[in-house]
Amino acid sequence: MMNLPLEKRNYPEPPSKLKTYLTVFILLLLFFASAMKTNASISDLVVGFPNMLELLKQMIPPNWLYFEKILPAMLETIRMALLGTTFGAIIAIPIALFSANNIVKNYFFYYPARFILNIIRTVPDLLLAAIFVSIFGLGTLPGILALTIFSIGLVAKLTYEAIESIDTGPLEAMTAVGANKIQWIFYGVIPQVLPHYISYVLYTFEVNIRAAAVLGLVGAGGIGLYYDRTLGFFEYDKTSSIILFTLVVVLLIDYISTKLREKLL
Amino acid sequence: MNKAVITPFKPRKNRIQRFIIVIALLLLYIWTFSGMPIAGVKETAGQISKAIFAGIFNPDWDYVYLPDGEDLLRGLLDTLAIAILGTFISAFLCIPFAFWAAANMSSGKAATNTGKFMLSFVRTFPEIVMAILFIKAVGPGSFAGVLALGLHSIGMLGKLFAEEIESIDPGPAEALTATGATRLQIIWFAILPQVMPGFLSYTLYRFEINVRSAAILGIIGAGGIGTPLIFALSSRDWDRVGIILLGIIVMVTLIDLLSGYIRKRIV
Numbered sequence: 001m002m003n004l005p006l007e008k009r010n011y012p013e014p015p016s017k018l019k020t021y022l023t024v025f026i027l028l029l030l031f032f033a034s035a036m037k038t039n040a041s042i043s044d045l046v047v048g049f050p051n052m053l054e055l056l057k058q059m060i061p062p063n064w065l066y067f068e069k070i071l072p073a074m075l076e077t078i079r080m081a082l083l084g085t086t087f088g089a090i091i092a093i094p095i096a097l098f099s100a101n102n103i104v105k106n107y108f109f110y111y112p113a114r115f116i117l118n119i120i121r122t123v124p125d126l127l128l129a130a131i132f133v134s135i136f137g138l139g140t141l142p143g144i145l146a147l148t149i150f151s152i153g154l155v156a157k158l159t160y161e162a163i164e165s166i167d168t169g170p171l172e173a174m175t176a177v178g179a180n181k182i183q184w185i186f187y188g189v190i191p192q193v194l195p196h197y198i199s200y201v202l203y204t205f206e207v208n209i210r211a212a213a214v215l216g217l218v219g220a221g222g223i224g225l226y227y228d229r230t231l232g233f234f235e236y237d238k239t240s241s242i243i244l245f246t247l248v249v250v251l252l253i254d255y256i257s258t259k260l261r262e263k264l265l
Numbered sequence: 266m267n268k269a270v271i272t273p274f275k276p277r278k279n280r281i282q283r284f285i286i287v288i289a290l291l292l293l294y295i296w297t298f299s300g301m302p303i304a305g306v307k308e309t310a311g312q313i314s315k316a317i318f319a320g321i322f323n324p325d326w327d328y329v330y331l332p333d334g335e336d337l338l339r340g341l342l343d344t345l346a347i348a349i350l351g352t353f354i355s356a357f358l359c360i361p362f363a364f365w366a367a368a369n370m371s372s373g374k375a376a377t378n379t380g381k382f383m384l385s386f387v388r389t390f391p392e393i394v395m396a397i398l399f400i401k402a403v404g405p406g407s408f409a410g411v412l413a414l415g416l417h418s419i420g421m422l423g424k425l426f427a428e429e430i431e432s433i434d435p436g437p438a439e440a441l442t443a444t445g446a447t448r449l450q451i452i453w454f455a456i457l458p459q460v461m462p463g464f465l466s467y468t469l470y471r472f473e474i475n476v477r478s479a480a481i482l483g484i485i486g487a488g489g490i491g492t493p494l495i496f497a498l499s500s501r502d503w504d505r506v507g508i509i510l511l512g513i514i515v516m517v518t519l520i521d522l523l524s525g526y527i528r529k530r531i532v
Contacts, residue, residue, distance in 0.1 A: 031353050037346035038407035038488065045403060045412070052402035079297045086294075122517035123510070126393070126481040127494065131506070134498045135313045214391045218484060218495075231397060243394060250389045 059240035066241040070226055074245060077222035078253075080143045080215070081208040087144070088151020089201045095152065096159035102171075103163060103189065114160075120153035125211045129220040140221030147212060151204050155197075162196040163189060195264045202257045202264075209253050213246045313503075320507030328508050335493065337512045344489035345516070347407050347482065348475040351414025356468045359419040363426030364452075370430060381427070388420030392478055396487040407488030414475050414482075422471050429463035430456065462531050469524045469531075476520050480513050 034040075097103050098113040125146055132142030171188045179187070216224025223242060230238040329337045364370045366380030396413035403409050437455035446454070483491020490509060497505040 030349050034346035034350040034353075037343060038350055038411050040350060040408050040411055044408060048402035048404070052398060055398065055401045075300065079300050082293070082297045118518065118521075119514060122477070122514045122521070124477045124481045124513075126484060127491070127510075127513070130484065130495065130498055131317065131510075134501070135310050135317070137310075210389070210391060214393050217393060227394065227397070243390070246391075247386070247389050251385070254385075254389075 055236060058236040061237065062240040062244055063235075063237040064241070066238045067245060070223060070242060070245060073216075073223040073226060074249060076140060077212045077216075077224075078209065078249070080140055080147060080222050081205060081212040083144050084147025084212070085151050085201060085205045085208050087148040089155050089197075089204065091148070092152045092155035092159060093197075095156040096163060097185065097189075099156065099160040100163035102166070102168070103185070117153055117156050117160075120149060121157065123149075125150040126214065126218060129215045130218040133219045138219040138221075143212065143215045143220035143222055146215065146220060147208050150211065151208060154204050154207065155200050158200040158203075159193065159197050162193050162200075166192040199261045199264050202261050206250075206254050206257050209250055213250070316503040317506060320503035320505070321510060322507070323504065324508035324511055325502075325504035326508065328505055329512075337490075337493075337508060340483075340490035340493055340509070341512055341516050343407055344479045344483075344491075345476065345520075347410045347414060347479040347487075347489050348472060350411045351418060351479070352468060352472040352475050354411070354415030355418035355422050355471070356464070358415065359423040359426055362419060362423040363430060366423060366427040367430035369433075369435070381424070384420050384423040384427070386420070387417065388424070390417065390420075392417035393482065393485060396482050397485055400485070400487060405486040405488075410479060410482040410487035410489060413487060414478060417478075418471050418475060421474075422467060425467040425471075426460070426464055429460045429467070433459045466528045466531050469528050473517075473521055473524050476517055480517075 095113055095117065099110050099117060101110050104110045104113075128149055129142055129146035132145045136142045136145070166189065170192070171184065174184050174188045212222050212224075214224045214227075216222045217227060219225070223246060226242050227239065230236070230242065362380060362384060366377055366384055368374075368377045371377045371380065392413050395417055396409055399409040399412040403412065433456060437459070438451050441451045441455045479489050481491050483489040483493070484495050486492065490513060494506065494509045497503075497509060
């Protein structure tokens, strides 16, 4: 066997490359089709780039005095995110329990619950806010409602997945000693899921702070309102103060929340 | 040695800690609720929400396809194109950043930390604000949306890619180093094959997010389905709002299903 000439050895067939080529072809097709559809052109970007640099130049330095003026709006943004997350997290609990297939074993219950969750998660938060603004008028209320609904989708989905992956030992033990369903949930499920749940709520809060910062663009309260106001009057130094302020607050809250989450899990 | 009576006692520190947390939360919520104006609900609220619901269940089907353009299908296609191109751009642009931020690829902690900080900076910059800036550069339209999504997604994709690179098996890379391969060869033959499935899966995941984002970019004039939706909302054309919402829900659901299926196949 060892003395056979090289070409007589039994090499395994190399795997077919057809699939790879096909994938690459489809991706290229998608790429160019989208580029055409969106009128993407490098030359536009190159031509327009000086405009953007000009804009960025006008943004520097930020108007430091403006910070004081937008502080109430920033606090309002944080309040909106807090309330939205809280309400959403509370409403998410029963929905998450209903969606977990190891709690509710009946297909007819957990499947519709998940379906509703999926639908909720398909609608972007800013769209929800725009719709609520046209229902309730301008203000923080539509913003809070939009964040609430958005949080329900996120928290409930993450939580039901956590519930489905819990250890079944304690649950079996409780069933064996004759616990009823409520006791079963309170003493078997919740202690196992609680750290995950709190961690997901904190994570949702981080996401909501970011979302709340731009909700004002559609009139749903918070600091986003000032983007329109300053950009409309070409006061770009004020716009950059808003951006900077938002960045600082978001990074700070992210930092605190991440530390808390690390402690939890 | 009776094991049954040994009960673990609760540490005292834990109780004090819990007390502090409860007080802090209480103060936080008092602050939150005290600052909220009790907004009066408009009397028309019920009427309008009824109209929107009626619109959703009784949508303006004629809007799905109009021969002269500006219809639902074209809006959705535009949104999809923005998401696809934006994802492509960010998936390529983020690779150098990912290698920069990955702890096992960069030399020294300083390089890794600056790379990670840059990525998180990009991540915190809201895409809608980026879109406003790009509109100033290339004018309103889909291309501004593409650029905004492309730039914003670098933040998250770069972070996920870097984590993927950090979790590779160092064996193949070491073996290649031992045979005298250049750095580029090591990346091409040892690292990329290992991280490729992860990269693709994260890119698809980001694509799902980008489809949702592309749907809202139109609110500020950066193309996609958001623009007709805002027009319909402001002209109180609830049937049209209904069909657009329905269109977005169907599109996002289909994309999620498809992308989820492919991701399962890849990993």
